[in-house]
Amino acid sequence: MRVLMRGNEAIAEAAIRAGCKCYFCYPITPQGELVEYMARHLPQQGGVFLQAESEVAAINMVYGASAAGVRTMTSSSSPGISLKMEGISYLAGSRLPAVIVNVMRGGPGLGNIAPAQGDYFQATKGGGHGDYRLIVLAPSTVQEAAELVMLAFDLSDHYRVPAMILADGMLGQMMEPVELPEPVDEGTILEKPWALTGAEGREPRVVLSFDLDPQGLKEMNLTLQRTYREIEAHEVRWEEVDTADAEILLVAYGTMGRIAKTVVRLARAEGIRAGLLRPISLWPFPYEPIRALAERIPVVLTVELSAGQMWEDVRLAVEGRAATPFYGELGGVVPTPKEILSEVKKHAR
Amino acid sequence: MLADAKIPEGYVRVFRRPDSMSDAPYTYCPGCHHGVIGRLVAEAIDELGIRGRTVGIAPVGCAVFLYRFYRCDFVQAAHGRACAVATGLKRANPDLIVFSYQGDGDLAAIGTAETVHAANRGENITVIFVNNQIYGMTGGEMAPTTLPGQRTVTTPEGRDVRATGYPLKISEMLAQLDGPAYITRQAVYDVRHVQMARRAILQAFRNQLEGKGFSMVEVVAACPTNLKVSPVDGNKWVTEQALRYFPLGDLKVRDR
């Protein structure tokens, strides 16, 4: 059954269906509906909803709940995500699964509450301290948001790496019909043989992210790096639209990915053979698929709601095989398909 | 290890490690009060028979290795965030007995917000707060609890209250709130006070078992290393200096 929902609400409902038992938050626009939805629905499903005193506290509550072995989530928007970075680094270091939702808004600083994609570096390159990665998934429709939330919980449990849903204010606020995923069968959720459940009848367990001995910490880091290589090998996700005969390739994600789809259609109507590659996993990034397309498509145009953060990864993928122009908007301004189309025309032969 | 030492014929063992303590040697300096306090926690866990369902939270500070000293599940929290981590653990699994163990920098400076709000929510957790008036681990910097005039590496001329404020009386602050069940201040500088502190810590755990809510035992302690005094003079520092600002006793006891 399809229901009409906002992106924020669909993310919340999907989390509940994924078996999220503890949700900790601090209010911030434009993800308010997510918080409200959880407040109304999670306790009814036997879960814990708690409004924390800050994003710092919320992410550390997630740390505690995850250590106890339950599925747990927090959500926020850009300034609040900055505050969570210390806790996210600890989650990564302690190999605790968790889902973190960032409904991005304009920045830096207090910025504004309009949709933006300025947190790409923060999400995909670390953000907090230390050598760590998050699994970063970027939905472009409400339907996809719901599905990626379910996936984020699974991947995070499987790899013991925190996962981030990187959405933006547009997707969070947008209403669309969505076919909600079936609730997970709790029995199928991965066992957590490391969870802190009390040491009765077994050896004590410890969850920590430190080792004063450099060799020991190196080993911890190598374990993380091995996991990251495994994720890179298995979890790259992307969508291609009309790439087979394309003479210009757009690369865009999330809300921009969605607008870029319209641009491809408009361009084709005018006889320009445009195509789109939309990264769904921003980390691991689809370097190989972009590289393969750049072998035969002479122009790879990156379109973003930032000054060109993902563009750096696109250029790393293309490595000089094609021209790599960039078009971005800043401060929460969202370009129209027409504006992007004129950019496409500029670069298409 | 002492625990394994053979008892000669005709002798009876009257003093041993608590069951919930491991054989790992302490990492504290000689004369440090952390060691005594850590043992009292283990005695309380033993007495209540809760080792198998207890999860401890190690802070950032000299007690960062706390998890080594117990035969309990443990998590190590970011600096100051132990009360938030405890909240997450306890809410996720209310059957667990959750305690945090924190220094004054951890609990009363960087973690003030997490502490106050966990207390105010009446989280059903037990907090052991070691107030040694200094940042021990990082080398003796001023803590929020440092006494007026006290020399530290960041107050080389002594703490000037006009520039850096007064010793923060966090227990008095928390006692004003409706949330907490039990706020008490204890010390461990002599046998009588060790016994009193022991009873208080036991009570703070018992409260959690009975679902009474947030219970915190502050222990006014000495860090002889950073005071640059002997262990004995560390005890004197507590009685002659610290207790003038941090008087002992119960600050809040709610019986329901």
Ligand SMILES: Cc1ncc(C[n+]2csc(CCOP(=O)(O)OP(=O)(O)O)c2C)c(N)n1
């Ligand atoms: C975010 C952060 N800031 C600073 C530090 C450095 N640091 C480690 S221990 C400590 C102070 C600990 O003092 P206290 O809590 O009083 O405990 P004690 O060592 O005296 O037992 C500080 C500032 C840190 N680890 N993390």
Ligand code: SF4
């Ligand atoms: S530095 Fe001070 S608080 Fe830390 S272990 Fe030594 S005596 Fe104890």
